[in-house]
Amino acid sequence: EVQLVQSGAEVKKPGESLRISCQGSGFSFSSFWINWVRQMPGKGLEWMGRIDPSDSDTNYSPSFRGHVTFSADRSISSVYLQWSSLKASDTAMYYCSRHEVRMDAFDIWGQGTMVIVSS
């Protein structure tokens, strides 16, 4: 089965660091860009950026550049989203999704990772 499986929910304090993961299976992971998408509580979807697991090339949305970091470990078909200093405003659901180039669409999505940042 083609799928993306994300790490579990996290509860953190402001200023703490965090890394969440997204692992692919059932497809050639390094052949697809992986996107990160944020959804704040009760709000719409926001594209954060993407990473190419084959060489860790990245594109960041200007809204997120400098606040988050994408990384990849192709040996275990995984990509990561990392914060060095969380803010309360980072509280959100985070999704990874596969970019299918032939469709130019996000065709496979992870189940989401809920991040709660609260003192």
Added chain:
Amino acid sequence: DIQMTQSPSSLSASVGDRVTITCRASQYISTYLNWYQQKPGKAPKLLIYGVSTLQSGVPSRFSGSGSGTDFTLTISSLQPEDFATYCCLQTYIIPWTFGQGTKVEIK
């Protein structure tokens, strides 16, 4: 950044109704327009890519049209499982941008 404006932001409809949702881009995006369905507590699901191509497994009551800057998602006969939030996404120019979503509720 390209702004994607959806309308309406919400609508109430009955089973069997024809529903139309529009998405307008702030600039030309060719046919790089996708539609997604999201149900509460679930990840988004790809419905349509390239303006009008149905993703595998998506019922034929869903259709998409448009080009350039104006796009439409139509549900020809609303079914109980279609009550959800729908949003568009442009993949023409990075940063890719989503519409704000349209919530389809039961009348």
